[in-house]
Amino acid sequence: MKLKPYLLILLGLVVFNQVSAQQDLDNQLLRINRQIDSIVQVKTKQFKAELEYINRQLENKAISPAEAEAQKKQLAQQFAEELDYAIYKLTGDLKRASKGRSVIDSVVNRETAYHIRRVRLYRKAYYDKDRHKNKHTFAYVFLSAGLNNVLDRDKVESLEFSPYGYIQSRYFEVGMDWKTDMLHQKAFLVYGFSFVWHTLKPTGNRYHILDNDTVKIVEHTYDLERSKLRHIWLKLPLSLELNFPDAKRGHLHLSAGIFGKFRLTTKQKLTYYANGDSHDEVIKNDYSMPNFAYGLTGAVGGTDWSVYANYDLTPLFKNSRMHLISVGVKWRL
DSSP, X not given: XXXXXXXXXXXXXXXXXXXXXXXXXXXXXXXXXXXXXXXXXXXXXXXXXXXXXXXXHHHTTSSOHHHXXXXXXXXXXXXXXXXXXXXXXXXXXHHHHTTTOOOHHHHSOHHHHHHHHXXXXXXXXXXXXXXXXXXXXXXXXXXXXXXXXXXXXXXXXXXXXXXXXXXXXXXXXXXXXXXXXXXXXXXXXXXXXXXXXXXXOBSSSEEEEEETTEEEEEEOSSEEEXXXXXXXXXXEEEEEEEEEEETTTEEEEEEEEEEEEEEEEEEEEEEEEETTXXXXXXXXXXXXXXXXXXXXXXXXXXXXXXXXXXXXXXXXXXXXXXXXXXXXXXXXX
């Protein structure tokens, strides 16, 4: 089958257009690459010159060591901001020119790419701009997991006599937080919601019963393979988070606040052997748990993780002196 002349012409135009477009893209990438190299060289020379000036002032005792250190930190911060802003704009042009393809490491030479990564790490440590784009309020999904137990009459020493196993009583949490900048990325108001699964496992061969609106933990008639009380809550936290930038490890943060939570469901799961057979029981009951509880929360951690603790001010059960305490690790996704 022979192609008609106008089809050959059309095919030739398409091929020519593709080749021409690729050449334009290559030229544009090369131009942007040269601009990035030039910016890095100029800014680096300026930084070194100003740093040498501060060192000369220190040697001539025109400024104190403390003043010199403060000026160096301010100079480094200003240098990172200016270099970051210039490179960030050009790498944005680079992505648009390549139609979204990852070309920075392949087109930009290794030295420049190294500078870009270092500056972005510096920016993430001090301002977290890469992730949050300088937004006043931003959101993230988080996961947390850990251990929970109970305190009797708010006394820490009561953990020694807790009716629940330390390792077997666990919790899992998934939710979403919003952070609102309150003080130039140094203090944030954190709020959101989450779903929390608490599991309490009694020690020994015991399980929970409800006796006249009072929860008791008693021995089971048969040998228990499993005895767990699981309760699920909708949690609404509110915290104040303080950030402490660190150029090497990202930022460190401390937070403290309160939370309220609504109970969604409570059930007890039992597995035991009777007459040579295994039996599974799922008992749905509120076990005199309150429908609403509140408490205190605190955390310490890094950029995307934290170790935190929750303490329920509301008793775990009605007519009870036990208060739930949870300790775990939280990951921001």
